[in-house]
Amino acid sequence: MRRTPRDTEDSARKVRRRAFLMGSAMGAFVAVLGARMRYLSVDQAEEFRLLAEENRVNIRLIPPARGLIHDRNGKLIAGNEQNYRVVITREDAGDVEMVLKRLAAIVPLSEEEIARTLRETERRSPFVPIIVADRMSWQDFSKVALNAPSLPGVTPEVGLSRSYPLDTDFAHVVGYVGPVSERDLAGMETPDPVLQIPKFQIGKIGVERWREDDLRGRAGQKRIEVNHVGRVMRELGRIEGDPGDDLRLTIDADIQNFTQVRLGEESAAVVAMDVQTGDLLAIASAPSFNPNLFVRGISQADYSSLMQNDHRPLADKTVQGLYPPGSTFKMVTALAALEAGVVTPDTGVYCPGHFELGGRRFACWKRGGHGTVSLHSALAESCDVYFYEVSLKVGIDKIAEMGRKLGLGVKHDLPMSAIAAGVMPDKAWKMDSYGEEWRIGDTVNASIGQGYVLTSPLQLAVMTARIATGKAVAPRLVLGHGAEELPVPEAPPLDIPAQYLNAVRRGMDEVMNGARGTAKSSRIVDGTLQMAGKTGTAQVHSYGETGIRDNKQLPWHLRDHALFVCYAPVDKPKVAVAVVVEHGGGGSTAAAPIGRDVLLRCLTGGIPPLSAYPAAQRGRIETQFNEMKLRDTGPANPARSRA
C-alpha cells in the first residue's frame, strides 16, 4: 500500500498523541502507586508509632507435645496428661468478684484462692488471662464449661502436663521435668526458642534430662496480630511443630516395681541386667520419691522432708552411690592373680585367721581361720587371707587393670544423672590424688574391696555380667527410639582365658550352692534356675573406733554396708543382679535374699515360684510376697513391644 508522506506524517502524529495520553495515564497511575507506597510504609507506620513494630505481629510458640517414655513392654512410664484449668479475663468479666463467687458455687474454690485471683487480676492488665483453678477434675471442668454463658470472662482451657503414672518406681531413672531455670539456659549455646514459653518444662534429671533433645520435639509457631496494648486480635498464621520422639527403655516396669517394693524402706540399691545384651531390667534406688510432686511444684514442707531424710531419697544410689565393694571385689583379685600366673585354681594358701605384714595385722573375718584354702573355697567361704596373700604377688596395678576391664572405676554411658566413675585405685592414681606413694598395705586392703576402692551398684552388676559371660557387656537403658528399635551392640570378648573365668564362676557357684558357702541360705533349689553369687560386707567404721563388733549395737549410720552380686542360671547365665543395702549389716543376711528374689523375678517373669526356694523358707517367703503391695503397672502395648 502506497502512502503519501503526508499520510504517514499524520498517522505518526496521531500515534504520538495517543502515546502521550497513554504515558500520562501511566504517570498518573505511578503517582497513585507512589502515594499508596507512602501511605503504607510511612503514614501507616506513623499511625501506629506507639507500637514497637515487633509487637504488631507477634510470634507465639506452640509448645510441642513431649515424647512419651515406655518400659520394654510398652507400658507407660512418663506421659502427658490433660491439665484442665479455668482462666478469667478481667475486661470480659466486668465484675470479677461477682463472677468468682458464682464460679465458687459450681466448683470448689477456697476464699483464699478467690482472694489470690482477685489480687492477681487487679495487678495485671485487664486483658491478661489469670489462672483461677489448675488441675481440675473433669467433672468440675465440664461444669464450668456448661455454665460458661453465666460466667463472663471465664474460659476453660486444656493444656498438657507431664505425669508419671508409676510415680516412685521410676523417679531416679526417668527423673522429672520442671520449669526452665536461668541455670538451664546458661549451659546452652543457642537456647531453643521454645524454652521461652512461660511455664515450659524441660527434663531436670534422669532420662528426661539426658534425652531432652529427643523428647522435646520442635515448637510450632502461631502468628498473631496484637493491638497497641498487646491484646491478641486474631491469628494470622500457624506452622505446626513436631512432637517429641517416644522412647522405650530396657527396664521392665513390673520387675522395677517388684524390686522397689522389695527394698521397702531400706536405704538400698538394686541393678538387674540382662547379661547378654546389657539391657537394664531394673535399676531401683530406695527410698524413692514421687516425681509428680516436682512437676506440679513441690511444697517447701515436702521438699525439706525429702532433704532431711537420712536415707537420702533424692539420691540415685544405683549410679551415684559409691560403696566399698567388700568381698564382692574378690573375683577381680582372683582373676588378676590367675591371669598374672601367680596362682593356679588349685594353689593352696593357709589361713590362720589373720595376716601379718610389716608388723601390721590384717584380720580375716573368721577369726579362727579357714585353714588351707584354694581359689574356689576361698571365694565360697570368702576367706580374706587368701586374697591378702595373692594380692601381694600380683600387685595393685594388675588388679586395677582387671577391675577396669570388668567395668569398675569406669563411667558407664547411660542417660542418667550424676553417674559416678567410682575409684579403681592404682599407684599412679594415689600419686595424683594424694601425692603419696602407694603402700603395700593399700594393696592388701584393696584386695578385699576395702581401702580406696569405691564402686557403684551399676558397676558391680556390669562386673558380674562380664564374669558370667566373658564378654565386655555394656549397660543399656534405651531400647527403642520412636518406632525404631535400637540395635543391640555386639559385646567384644573380655580376653580372659575361659579356664580362669570358669574357676571364678565355680567359686561363685560354691558361695550359693556349696556346703560351706557364705550365702547358701539364699540359694535357689530349682535346678534350672540355680544361681551363683558373692556376698560382701563393707566396713563403714573400724572396730577400733567404738570397740563394738556387733552391727546391731551400732547406730544405723555406722553399720556395715551389705552387698551381694549374683547371676543365674549358673550354667547358662541370663541375668545378673547387684544389691547394696546401706548399713544393712552382713551381705549374706541383708543383701543376698533381695538378690535372689529379684533374680527369680527376672527369670520367671512373674512372682517367683515358692518351689525355687529351700523348703524350710517357703512359709516365710510366701508371707513376704503376700505382704508386698505391688502396683498395677497398666496395660502393656504389644504393638510397641514388637516394634
Place this chain on the structure above:
Amino acid sequence: MSFLEYRIKTAPTGLRKVLFINWPLVLLITAVASVGFLMLYSVAGGEIDRWAEPQMKRFAVGMVLMFGVAFTPIWLWRNLSVLAYLGAFALLIVVELVGRVGMGAQRWIEVGPIILQPSEMMKFTLVMMLAAYYDWLDPKKVSHPLWVLLPVLIIVAPVVLVLMQPNLGTSVMLLAAGAAVMFCAGVSWLYFAGVAGIVGGAIWGVFHFRGTPWQFLHDYQYKRIDTFLDPTADPLGAGYNIIQAQIALGSGGWGGKGFMQGTQSRLNFLPEKHTDFIFTTLAEEFGFIGAFSLLMLYAAIIAFCVISAMQNRDRYSQLLILGVAANLFFYIAVNLSMVMGMAPVVGVPLPLLSYGGSAMLVLLVGFGLVQSAHVHRAR
C-alpha cells in the same frame, strides 16, 4: 512500502549502531536488575547461589540476546512479525495438548536444556503482530468495525488459550497490552468506552442481582469473588500473602530496616518472597525511599520507551515500542497493586526483579526490539 524504507539510508550500519543504542535505557534496565540481584541475595538469607546467581546468569544471557536483537534491522523483525505470532500461537496449542496428555496444567515445553514458555513468548509476538497489522492497515480505516474486529481476534485467540492453561495473570496482561497497542494505533475512543461500559455493566449486574432469583452466579461463586476482591476477609487462606506483604511494607518506614534486616521475609512468612512478592522485601529493608526509588526507575524506563516511540516516525516501530512499554507497565502496575493490597492476588511477577528465567529473557528480548527500533529509526 512504508515510510521506513525511503529514509533507510540514514539508519546507522555496522559498528556505528553501538553509538545509536539507547544507552540510558540499558543502564536503567541494568540498575533495576541489580536491585533484583540484591533482593534475591537478601531473601535467600545471604546465599548467593540460591537465587541471585542463577538470576545474574540469566540476565547476562538476556543482555546478549538483547543486543543481538537490537543490532538486527527493525524491518527484518517487522517482516517476521506474522511468522513469530503464528509460531508462538502454534506452541500454545502444542502446550495445551501436551498439558492435556500429561498431568495437571503444564505451561512449558522442554527442548533439551531450553524451557519454552509459549505464553511468555506470546507477550511480545502479539505486540509485533498488532504493530505489523496497523503498519499494513490504512490509518484511515483503523476505526472501521471490520478492521477493529480482526485485531480483537488476534488478541482474543491466544488469550483464550492462556486462560485455559489456566493462567489468569498472563491472559489479563496479554489483553491489556493488546488493547494498549490498539489504543495507540488510533482506534476510536468509542470502542474503548463501549467495552468499558459493557464490562462495568456486567459487573454491576452480577452484584446487583445477587440474592435475587435472577442472580447470575451460584452462591459459592459469589463467595469466591468476595475473597478474591477482599483477601483480608480470609487471613489464613487467600489473604495470607496480602496481609503479610502489607505488614512487611508497613514495617519499613521511611528508611527501612536495612539490607538483610527484614524480618518478614527472613521468618518465611512470605511464601512467594523471591517471586511475586519480592517488592515487599525491598520495601521492608529499604523503606519508602528504596521502594519509591525503584518505582522511579521503572517510570524512567517506561518514559524512555514512550519518548523513543514519540521520536520515531515509523508506525511499526512506534507501536512496537509502545506495546513493549505498555506490557512492562501493566506488569509493574498489577504486581505493585497486588502487593500493596489495591488489587486481588493474581500471579504476576515484578519485571526484572522477580526470580524466574523465562520472563526475564523474554523481557530483555522485548527491550532488544525497542532498541532495534530506536537504532534503526529514520532520521
